[in-house]
Amino acid sequence: MSADRQVVYVLEVADRPGIMHSVAAVFAHRGLSMHALVADTGRKSPRILVVFEGTPRQQQLVEQVLARLHHVHQLRMLPASSPELRAFAVCRLLGPLPLLDEVLAQVDDDHATLSGRYAAVDAALEHLLQAGVVSDISRSLVAL
Numbered sequence: 001m002s003a004d005r006q007v008v009y010v011l012e013v014a015d016r017p018g019i020m021h022s023v024a025a026v027f028a029h030r031g032l033s034m035h036a037l038v039a040d041t042g043r044k045s046p047r048i049l050v051v052f053e054g055t056p057r058q059q060q061l062v063e064q065v066l067a068r069l070h071h072v073h074q075l076r077m078l079p080a081s082s083p084e085l086r087a088f089a090v091c092r093l094l095g096p097l098p099l100l101d102e103v104l105a106q107v108d109d110d111h112a113t114l115s116g117r118y119a120a121v122d123a124a125l126e127h128l129l130q131a132g133v134v135s136d137i138s139r140s141l142v143a144l
Contacts, residue, residue: 004079005053005054005055006035006051006052006053006079006080007051007052007053007054007059007077007078007079007080008049008050008051008052008077008078008079008080008082008085008118008141008143009048009049009050009052009062009063009066009075009076009077009078010047010048010049010075010076010077010078010143011023011047011048011049011050011066011072011074011075012045012046012047012072012073012074012075013045013046013047013048013071013072013073014046014071014073015041015046016071019046019048019069019071020037020039020048022069022070022071023037023048023050023066023069024037026062026065026066026069027050027052027062030058030061030062032052032054032058032062034050034051034052035051035052035053036049036050036051036139036141037049037050037051038050038140038141040142045073047143049141049142049143050066051080051141059077063075063077076143078143080118080119080122081117081119082118083117084143084144085117085118085119085141085142085143085144086115086116086117086118086141086142086143086144087114087115087116087117087118087121087122087139087140087141087142088113088114088115088121088139088140088142089113089114089115089121089125089137089138089139089140090111090112090113090114090137090138090139091111091112091114091125091128091134091135091136091137091138092110092111092134092135092136093107093110093111093112093133093134094132094133094134094135095132095133096133097112097128097133097134098128098131098133100114100124100127101120101124102116102117102120102124103115103116103120103121103124104116112134118141121139125137125139
């Protein structure tokens with residue numbers, strides 16, 4: 001993934017049935033793929049985070065359409081490198097875990113948990129996958 005082309009939309013939304021479908025439809029109707037769609041319902045105002053990689057024109061178009069959805073109260077578009085984006089990942093270890101820059105790693109038997117800035121965790125996972133050190137990755141994303 002190209003870090004400069006990847007953004008995260010942070011949507012403050014009404015707690016209404018169908019809002020996730022409406023957000024996903026914005027991408028589907030334009031033939032665009034989301035890299036992740038995360039709902040944070042543990043807040044007073046529910047929040048949806050969408051990771052998207054596209055051209056600046058595509059990013060602007062998606063932002064405009066998302067902002068017009070009826071149950072979206074607030075929308076922010078953040079670059080993937082934004083310090084307010086944090087990630088947490090759990091993965092199965094296939095070999096020894098090397099030292100990782102900017103990522104906190106904890107190893108427990110044959111599993112590792114990684115946490116830190118979203119872009120750093122994403123880059124570390126990509127590196128570990130290419131090196132054949134991890135598999136079965138589950139990750140989550142949070143915007144502060």
